[in-house]
Amino acid sequence: MAKSKIVLVEDDEILSKVIYEELKDAGFDVMQAFDGEEGLKLIRSKKPNLVLLDIILPKKNGFEVLEELKKSPDTQDIPVIVLTMIGKDEDIKKGLRLGANDYIVKSQHAIAEIIEKIKAFFEKEQHPKAEQLQETGKKRKIKVKWEK
């Protein structure tokens, strides 16, 4: 199995470093972007399996990035998890509305928890894939939005 590719769009250097290191330790392939534009470029070119998207970003903020991602057909299927500093905000609602799959409130979780969450996300994603392999020809309706 190929390493899952993650694009991390986070403007704070230290936080980005911590997440990057821990994800790498967890066995993911991680690419960093430090502003919205860089992030878009990176995602478009690398087509990752997951995008971790901060909201407050220079140049283009997280919502704008999200919107653009969901607009173009070649990026709209890439799952996005929104990273926010503050929990239960209009931000989160907005993010989910714009098409994000999930959200993580950075300030409320230990880094280990966050890594676990991302790992669990990939497992969830793989599960429906396995089931699909088993049942050829049968189209199953699954809750998960994406289907490969």
Added chain:
Amino acid sequence: MFRNLKIKTKIFIAFFITGLILTSIGVAVFYYSSTEFIKTAIYDSLEGTAESSARHVETFLEDKKILAENLALIGKVEKVLLNSSDVNVLAVEERLQKTVDSVEEIASIAVINELGIIIVSTNKNLVGIDRSKNEAFLYGKEYTYIQGVNFTLEGTEEPIMFVSTPVMKDNKLLGVVVMRLTTKKLNAIILYKTRASETGELYLINEESYAITPLLFTEDAILKQKIDNAGSRDCLKDLKKYYIEKESEVEKHEEEVKPYLDYRGKKVIGTHAYVAEMKWCLMAEIDEEEALSPLRWIFWIAIGLSLFLFITIYSIANWISRKISKSIIDLRHGAEIIGKGDLDYKVVIDSKDEIGDLSRAFNNMVLDLKEAKKDVDKKVKEQTKLIREQRDKISTVLHSIGDGVFVVDRDFKITVFNKEAVNISGFSEKEVIGKKYDETLKFILEKNGEVNSEFIKKAMQTGKIVEMSNHTILITKNGKKVAIADSSAPIKDKNGKIVGCVAVFRDVSRERRISQMESEFVSVASHQLRTPITAIQWLMEIVLRKEKISKKGREYLDGVHSSAIRLNALVDLLLNVSKVEAGKIDVSFAKSEIVEIVKRCLDESKALFAKKEITVVFKEYPKTLNVVTDNNLFRNILQSLISNAVEYTLKKGKIEVSLEKKPKSFVLIVSDTGIGIPKKEQATIFDKFTRASNAKLMKTDGTGLGLYFTKQVVGLLGGKIWLESEKDKGTAFYVELPLNLKTKAKD
């Protein structure tokens, strides 16, 4: 109604009616007394006539008696009765005939001997007839007797009378002389008419009540017509008294003149006299109609008199009333002119009477008024000046006020509009004054754009000052939206009745901007704060996990880590407080299973409990508790209470969590065996920045914001929070929330 008539009319009516009444009374009295007078006069006249006639009759009868007695004394008559040869029957007859011839009413004379046989008679046929059974003979033997009117002995229809007298010689009865009389002379005496009357008549009635003299209105009435009326009855009654009761004189009692019905059935005024010896009544009657005929023209005199008096009284009344009221009218006219404003007019009434006095007093009063008016005018001028000055002062003040002020009257029309109101709204005074305020000033609610004029209407209706929270927007003349804060107060008059409303509004855009900047600042600052704090937390986490550190080093780094965590929690709290105060916390509704949430929460805090070796029990709870509320906010409340419970309970303490389901709500109970809250401080424990005194001893730092924020959130979820606590024993917090926040919100 009498009150409303003019004086002239009143006087006139008073006079007139008085006059009328007096006249009527006068005329009535006059008429009545005339009637009585006439009646009495007639009656007296009748009486006189009757009396004199009666005497006349008596005299006539007496004469006849004497005549008879004289005859009885004639020598020849004696001799013939003695059968003396001296005398010749013929000679006696001749002698008797002489008397018959000389006295008209004597029809015949006869001499009857003591045996009752007629021996001499002027009517030769009668000689020898036996009259011994005759009343005239029988009574004639005793005394001079008159036999009343009867029909002739022969039965012919001629009324006759007899006068008989005894012939005596030496006290020995020789015979009786009988004269037969016709009633012609009697009738003649009676048929004397009372003066010039037409219906007046006299007639005699005998004791059987039959007429014995002719009647005016009935032919052939003699001895055939029975007269039975009030008058005749009276008379006969009196006669009877005389004869039966032998009263010395027949009293004539004074009666009022009462008309009665005569033999014709007509009303007559009548009286009577007596021919007592014959037991006859002499009736004198006259028709009432004729008797009272003078009354007729008296009546007309009365009418004429009344009319004359009527006219006189009318004229006098009219004149007097006019005279009197004229003065009053002049006075009133004067009053009108003066009333219209001409204070120089003088009412001129010369008379010395009360009205003249009144008019003079009136003129004086007008002069006084003139003086007084001058004073008043002066004062009014002064006062007006004062009022104007005051008004200007108020106006100046009003226009200098830094807030927009406008006043509406009861009809919501603007009466005052100050300078600041003009500035804010963009409308000039002229454009709004006199019009209803909502024609020009559009106040709308910020959130939905609906027109909001509650603040004015409420003040007007309830009479209380109303302040609206600053979510109102005023649309200016140009269509610009200006955020304003407004309040209005009712204006009451001295009776407490609401006569208008004064509204004050202020442009709060700047304040809003400031508050917005504040929240932005808090939001940005807390975000900025969080980043480094999160960084510290994570780095500490990694270092502690992955790096080899000395025991001491680990201790210190642990301290750093926990400080960072605390710092994080503090920033969260600060941000939440600022959000809740700004009303920026949105409450969402979702179906939540509370028991599940509680369990998970307790699970997540296991580490926390372990640190202080505190036992946590989820004690009593229903199998499931499905509610509609905001999960996150609920979780927030739960976590806050739990962290407090852990914080303020000593090592090895106990915490109990329970859930109670109620019909419309549920209750969350978090109780601990901690330090408790002193009774005095229990009421204020939810206040901002308030910490219990003993809490400060336990944990020196603490913001006093936790419970404050929790209470606000409980409020947002439509619930209640309260506590029970005893110092050093423990505390139990109760939170009651509605089962369905959505429906409660709809309420």
